[in-house]
Amino acid sequence: MANWKKIGAGAGAIAAVAAIGAGTWAYETLETSRSDVADDNVTLATFEANPEAAERGEYVMRMGDCAACHTRGQGEMAGGYEIETPFGKLVSSNITPDTETGIGKMTERDFFNALRQGIGQHGLLYPAMPYTAYAKLTDADMHDLWAYMSTVEPVQNDIDENAGMPFPFNIRLAMAGWDMLFFKNEGFDGDPVADRGRYIVDGAGHCSACHSPRNILGAEQGSAYLHGANVDGWHAPDITSNAAMGVGGTSAEDLARYLGTGTDGVAVASGPMAEAVQHSLQYLTVDDRLAMANYLLSVEDSGAERTAPAKIADSAELAYEVNCSACHGLNGEGIVNAVPAFKGNNALLADPSSLIHVMLNGARAPYTEGARTAAGMPSFAWKMDDAQIASVLDYVRNSWGNQAAAIAPAKVGRMRETLGASQPISALPE
């Protein structure tokens, strides 16, 4: 999942705007009249959900992929996912109906405030919780999600979300300044039925949380909406209608298939996108996925162009044949529904972080109803040194019609270090 590292880049600045935020200017962002539609008496622990509403709410939970951050081996929705930021560690909350350690004491109104405005039980939430996107959720979806949350099994799991953050970053009020600058306290500005694709992409799906670059204060840059960005050592590529680097050349049906199965027959989702597909998007209806795909194909072209080609080393072709061709094909054709093709795969051509990541740590394709192989990409960290990895990726990125700039071996070296991947055995002392 996303690392939100950049959120910390402007830590000092955040502290500075805290003072302003604490003042009256934050009135607009902290104004909670949108939650008037919610009940403020019954707590989650005591709420009796209508089963149909809860079932619809489960669907909203899937769209929002709450489990991605809130289920991390300590029980369903019991929190505990540690998100490293340069100003300290943030831990996702226990959102089961447990009254002591979960959100059992929240009323529906409190829940609405937390999800759509980032106002939590202990104060303002950090934007690692994607309330900036969930703000778009309709009242109806929120009521249903609330109903679903009440059916979750209470789990006792005490979490001190920001205990890992030193002063002054642990002051939640600082987020008031951030919210004032970057948070729009507004619902979805279109028709959530007619505009279903955009409603999911921008709302529950929080796609731009990974696919849009962030500014120095960790806020998404509206001007570069879905232009592609780096998250936690992965690159979430351009998914605008751009044909050179984005999804422009893909049909809506293929794009919808990718969202539902993790593959369109060419690309295969890896890393955080594989998780999003496996735990969230494959649960959506075919119509919803098609609506999202059609919307993506209508998003304004990023204007991105391919970079100048890299020179391919003489040894790279043999290295590819020997190490990669069995799975990815001699002509980069891949294996349909299992192993990504390199031919006609735009996601390879931008920032190479995901490719290096996969080479160093290996990866596993998502397992979905529609694509059940869940094939593994082996790690080559033990086998190839930084220059060898850069060179074989240069080959992949500049063959079969592909074109992309050379990868600096030093970049591979830096990622090897941050990912904690092993050194190649040729570099180990005998």
Add this chain to the structure above:
Amino acid sequence: MNRREALFSIGAAAAGAGIAGRASAAELRGVPAATAQTADHMPGPIVRGGDFKVFTDQTDHATLKAVFDRLIPSDDHGPSASEAGVLDFLDAQLAGPYGDGAAYYLEGPLQPGHEEEVMGQKQFLETPRQRYAKGLKALEQYAQDNDGASFAALSPDRIDEILTGMEAGRIDLPGGVFGQAFFELMLQNAREGYLSDPIYGGNRDFAGWTMIGFPGARYDYRAYVDRHNEDLALAPVSLIPSN
């Protein structure tokens, strides 16, 4: 399952079908997402040779080199065993579990004669490392006793004569070393070193694989299976790429 349970499960199936408007989904559990090598699965470091851990005795080393370079001499087909790193290979092997005889049953009882009869070949309680230590000393002793010279200083013809005698079972060595069995051990190890992946120290610069035309640790031959009766000139490839 009784009838009521059967009805219930049909009901459940129907309820499942009721939400069919939804895409069906499946998740795999218990399969690790990570495919990276864990430390206990990592191969050992590449053997580069030079520093001997087992063959530290000058005379032992010289004796073994003399034997190996007669088993695989340098000629038109390729370098000699020692030139191709086979001593480095064997030294590294004997320093590890192979040298410890980790894969062998090395407890008694051992009843000479009877055991050999049952097993069809000689049996040993020593580890391969001990057999080399003893065998090489015995070879040197044999040369001193019979030729009045160091084994390594003998002429190639004389070495061949001794090795041929050992192979045929005509020559046993001092100290109760079975000549034939020790010869077979050395021949086997020389071949292994000459033909195993270069990461283990032998087959240096693919000398062995080039000699026999073996293309090495390639993943996939689909590109070549249909090409018959032609020299594919496939360059040999190590498990660990060197370029």
